[in-house]
Amino acid sequence: MTTEQPLLRVSNLAKYYGSRLGCADVSFELWPGEVLAIVGESGSGKTTLLNSLSATLEPSAGETLYRMRDGQWRNIYDLSEAERRFLVRTDWGFVHQNPADGLRMTVSAGANVGERLMAVGDRHYGNIRATALDWLGRVEIAADRIDDQPRSFSGGMRQRLQIARNLVTGPRLVFMDEPTGGLDVSVQARLLDLLRGLVGELGLAAIVVTHDLAVARLLSHRMMVMKDGHVIEAGLTDRVLDDPREPYTQLLVSSILQV
Amino acid sequence: MTTVAQYNFAYLDEQTKRMIRRAILKAVAVPGYQVPFSSREMPMPYGWGTGGVQVTASIIGPSDVLKVIDQGADDTTNAVSIRAFFAKVAQVETTTRTAEATIIQTRHRIPEKPLGKGQILVYQVPIPEPLRYLEPRETETRKMHALEEYGLMHVKLYEDIARHGRIATTFAYPVKVEGRYVMDPSPTPKFDNPKMHMSAALQLFGAGREHRIYAVPPHTEVVSLDFEDHPFTIQHFPEPCALCGAREVYLDEVILDDHGGHMFVCSDTDHCEDRRAAGHVGPLGVAQKAAE
Amino acid sequence: MYVAVKGGEAAIANAHALLADRRRGDRSVPGLRLDQIIQQMGLAVDRTMGEGSLYDTELAALALVQARGDLIEAIFLVRAFRTTLPRFGYSNPVRTEAMLIERRISATFKDLPGGQMLGPTFDYTHRLLDAGILDDVVPAPVARPAEDAAAPRVTDLLGRQGLIEPDGETDPDRPVGDLTREPLDFPLDRDLRLQALARGDEGFLLALAYSTQRGYGRNHPFVGEIRIGEVEVEFDVPELGFAVNLGRIRVTECQMVNQFKGSAKVPPQFTRGYGLVFGQAERKAMAMSLVDRALRARELGEDIVAPAQDEEFVISHSDNVQATGFVEHLKLPHYVDFQADLDLIRRMRAEHDAAALKEAAE
Numbered sequence: 001m002t003t004e005q006p007l008l009r010v011s012n013l014a015k016y017y018g019s020r021l022g023c024a025d026v027s028f029e030l031w032p033g034e035v036l037a038i039v040g041e042s043g044s045g046k047t048t049l050l051n052s053l054s055a056t057l058e059p060s061a062g063e064t065l066y067r068m069r070d071g072q073w074r075n076i077y078d079l080s081e082a083e084r085r086f087l088v089r090t091d092w093g094f095v096h097q098n099p100a101d102g103l104r105m106t107v108s109a110g111a112n113v114g115e116r117l118m119a120v121g122d123r124h125y126g127n128i129r130a131t132a133l134d135w136l137g138r139v140e141i142a143a144d145r146i147d148d149q150p151r152s153f154s155g156g157m158r159q160r161l162q163i164a165r166n167l168v169t170g171p172r173l174v175f176m177d178e179p180t181g182g183l184d185v186s187v188q189a190r191l192l193d194l195l196r197g198l199v200g201e202l203g204l205a206a207i208v209v210t211h212d213l214a215v216a217r218l219l220s221h222r223m224m225v226m227k228d229g230h231v232i233e234a235g236l237t238d239r240v241l242d243d244p245r246e247p248y249t250q251l252l253v254s255s256i257l258q259v
Numbered sequence: 260m261t262t263v264a265q266y267n268f269a270y271l272d273e274q275t276k277r278m279i280r281r282a283i284l285k286a287v288a289v290p291g292y293q294v295p296f297s298s299r300e301m302p303m304p305y306g307w308g309t310g311g312v313q314v315t316a317s318i319i320g321p322s323d324v325l326k327v328i329d330q331g332a333d334d335t336t337n338a339v340s341i342r343a344f345f346a347k348v349a350q351v352e353t354t355t356r357t358a359e360a361t362i363i364q365t366r367h368r369i370p371e372k373p374l375g376k377g378q379i380l381v382y383q384v385p386i387p388e389p390l391r392y393l394e395p396r397e398t399e400t401r402k403m404h405a406l407e408e409y410g411l412m413h414v415k416l417y418e419d420i421a422r423h424g425r426i427a428t429t430f431a432y433p434v435k436v437e438g439r440y441v442m443d444p445s446p447t448p449k450f451d452n453p454k455m456h457m458s459a460a461l462q463l464f465g466a467g468r469e470h471r472i473y474a475v476p477p478h479t480e481v482v483s484l485d486f487e488d489h490p491f492t493i494q495h496f497p498e499p500c501a502l503c504g505a506r507e508v509y510l511d512e513v514i515l516d517d518h519g520g521h522m523f524v525c526s527d528t529d530h531c532e533d534r535r536a537a538g539h540v541g542p543l544g545v546a547q548k549a550a551e
Numbered sequence: 552m553y554v555a556v557k558g559g560e561a562a563i564a565n566a567h568a569l570l571a572d573r574r575r576g577d578r579s580v581p582g583l584r585l586d587q588i589i590q591q592m593g594l595a596v597d598r599t600m601g602e603g604s605l606y607d608t609e610l611a612a613l614a615l616v617q618a619r620g621d622l623i624e625a626i627f628l629v630r631a632f633r634t635t636l637p638r639f640g641y642s643n644p645v646r647t648e649a650m651l652i653e654r655r656i657s658a659t660f661k662d663l664p665g666g667q668m669l670g671p672t673f674d675y676t677h678r679l680l681d682a683g684i685l686d687d688v689v690p691a692p693v694a695r696p697a698e699d700a701a702a703p704r705v706t707d708l709l710g711r712q713g714l715i716e717p718d719g720e721t722d723p724d725r726p727v728g729d730l731t732r733e734p735l736d737f738p739l740d741r742d743l744r745l746q747a748l749a750r751g752d753e754g755f756l757l758a759l760a761y762s763t764q765r766g767y768g769r770n771h772p773f774v775g776e777i778r779i780g781e782v783e784v785e786f787d788v789p790e791l792g793f794a795v796n797l798g799r800i801r802v803t804e805c806q807m808v809n810q811f812k813g814s815a816k817v818p819p820q821f822t823r824g825y826g827l828v829f830g831q832a833e834r835k836a837m838a839m840s841l842v843d844r845a846l847r848a849r850e851l852g853e854d855i856v857a858p859a860q861d862e863e864f865v866i867s868h869s870d871n872v873q874a875t876g877f878v879e880h881l882k883l884p885h886y887v888d889f890q891a892d893l894d895l896i897r898r899m900r901a902e903h904d905a906a907a908l909k910e911a912a913e
Contacts, residue, residue, distance in 0.1 A: 343560070430888040447887070
């Protein structure tokens with residue numbers, strides 16, 4: 001990591017639904033190329049946090065500063081709708097647990113990958129298709145499936161296609177919500193391998209929400225453990241998993257198979 | 260019993276006309292942008308030209324000369340019906356001759372003869388939103404227009420090429436107006452798209468059921484969407500019009516018998532008659548005098 | 552020699568002459584009078600007025616005769632007339648609590664101030680065809696002695712105990728929403744939504760309401776009250792400084808009371824769905840109130856998962872004049888577009904066949 005500045009600075013972020021707490025007092029920094037895992041049980045506030053960080057939700061308090069490509073720091077909640085949407089389809093990616101939420105299911109795989117290129121003004125069919133083919137290859141989807149719709153794909157293929165669709169514009173930050181959630185164990189392992197390879201190769205920063213500590217162990221450099229809307233423990237992934245300090249984290253770690 | 264209704268000149272009351280004219284002015288000021296307007300129930304059904312009729316009713320004056328075409332022809336039933344409506348409620352002069360008309364209301368065609376300064380072409384529009392079949396939500400498409408998010412439009416064209424080897428949209432082919440708004444040209448064949456570009460006439464679009472008016476002012480850039488390596492092309496017919504011999508015009512296919520016999524004739528009936536009157540004869544036509 | 556089809560004008564005139572003939576039918580059968588329709592086909596007149604958005608029994612009856620009994624066509628005729636009428640202003644909200652009640656039932660309370668009154672209802676009739684009605688001997692109905700007791704609305708009774716959400720206060724300075732004067736702009740305020748529903752197609756709303764009962768956007772309804780009767784229409788004349796009574800109209804009001812467990816924003820309480828329709832139109836008013844409640848999902852923070860909760864979907868498709876026009880426009884000529892597609896298919900077929908030939912040859 002050669003850049004001296006972080007990519008994301010989160011301070012005192014909180015989200016309430018009426019009087020009910022979603023998450024609160026969240027502060028951290030994310031550096032370029034760094035993968036941060038947010039772990040916790042369902043209802044712990046990790047998805048609320050992810051949606052707030054990705055500006056899908058407007059938080060009740062706090063700010064999230066993002067270093068734009070021009071080096072400017074911007075609070076993402078102050079961005080105009082146009083700026084936010086542009087950011088979301090160029091410099092960011094969002095990988096949903098259910099690929100159907102992130103893909104156009106009735107549009108071919110090639111167009112799914114090409115859409116972001118066309119959205120930023122690419123108007124050469126041949127180039128778009130070549131780029132799509134290249135990306136299908138990188139996520140291990142056979143070239144002859146390029147004109148098939150994701151409806152005919154297996155769960156693992158859909159998830160890989162969703163990843164290709166997000167990465168085609170060379171984003172610097174990718175949000176992932178339980179990226180391996182709906183998949184069989186063997187398929188999960190292959191996807192995690194692929195993700196780890198891509199993240200390393202492209203120097204991506206990523207924030208991964210998962211309830212699966214194995215995913216955190218394999219993908220992330222650092223992790224945050226959430227409980228009842230608060231971050232109760234944070235640190236290097238290996239440290240947290242091998243030497244958990246909080247009783248709750250100890251319980252979490254002991255309740256899964258060691259990896 | 261209520262007394263028999265008295266209708267205003269051109270049917271609509273003046274308040275309504277003013278409201279529609281304001282929408283038209285806004286549409287002219289922002290070419291290609293769909294201006295919402297409070298569409299009225301008209302005495303013909305929605306989908307049968309109520310948008311075009313409201314636009315025409317709002318701009319027509321006693322000295323106007325009106326031409327109405329449907330599928331390029333003056334004598335298709337709906338064109339006849341709309342022309343009769345205005346002859347009755349506005350007592351205006353009507354014509355079938357493109358050159359003589361000051362207002363031409365149309366469904367599905369642009370006349371072959373280039374329109375000139377001072378002429379207004381009023382299109383009847385069923386679905387004004389070019390993004391509608393890609394995104395059914397009005398709230399979302401409005402945002403996409405506002406932010407110029409037109410990538411999805413190209414996704415559709417991409418799919419066409421991937422599947423059919425070419426852009427398979429043959430009518431209602433989307434255009435970009437003055438480099439800003441993507442617009443539906445109404446279901447005219449893409450053959451007519453180039454006629455919209457830099458036209459000397461004012462082009463007004465009325466969608467009654469969908470409550471939208473939009474416009475292309477004279478001398479405005481109208482570009483059909485395409486890819487650099489798959490440029491926009493229009494249809495070419497291999498044969499000329501069987502009656503007048505015209506080439507490079509849009510032709511209707513007429514089935515002559517049940518053995519597959521067919522011929523092609525001009526879809527623009529006025530254009531065809533003009534040419535025949537000037538002595539042009541197609542392969543199946545006869546000289547004008549003999550035909551009478 | 553080919554001669555292009557001509558004579559649209561003559562064909563239309565002839566078709567309309569035939570239509571006029573078929574409308575009248577056998578001339579030896581007496582023609583219908585409007586008073587017969589108003590008196591004996593009252594519910595068809597009511598529906599025409601309601602969905603035509605114009606309270607005028609004679610015009611509605613005329614429209615019905617002219618439309619040969621086709622309700623949607625009759626509604627269309629009334630709408631196309633209504634739209635040309637000058638607009639003087641908007642009446643004050645009608646006070647349904649002061650209604651001269653002919654029917655009033657509640658499914659939530661066995662007895663209540665003002666009592667239950669069945670009125671002229673098909674409920675509890677046996678649906679047996681009865682040729683006896685043609686004898687035209689109908690005894691006069693029994694009149695119940697007038698009750699002095701006021702009949703407050705059930706929702707007002709619940710409201711006093713704070714068990715149901717308040718009816719919502721509208722800013723008196725806010726102009727009345729009117730979808731016949733302003734283009735719709737989604738998302739809508741409830742006043743516009745209710746106006747759209749009141750004009751909406753009975754069949755469409757009935758089906759949507761039914762879908763909410765079958766689990767597509769379930770909202771646990773109870774009929775708090777249905778009342779049918781006459782209300783006064785008052786109009787504020789600015790020059791006079793007081794409201795002038797314009798007359799009475801018959802309306803049907805349905806207040807649906809819906810169980811609600813509360814959300815992040817709202818404590819647990821009963822919520823409302825509202826229906827108000829011209830004339831006697833109980834099915835329509837009930838359907839309207841169910842759909843109204845379903846469409847409040849966004850406001851109440853409920854998940855939008857069913858068609859009946861989807862405002863753009865419901866309101867964009869509820870108007871039968873719009874719907875019939877667009878569906879029926881498919882019979883207009885589409886030669887030009889069809890030609891364009893025909894040309895494309897031929898080309899693609901030719902390429903396909905050529906490729907197949909080439910493959911076979913190789």
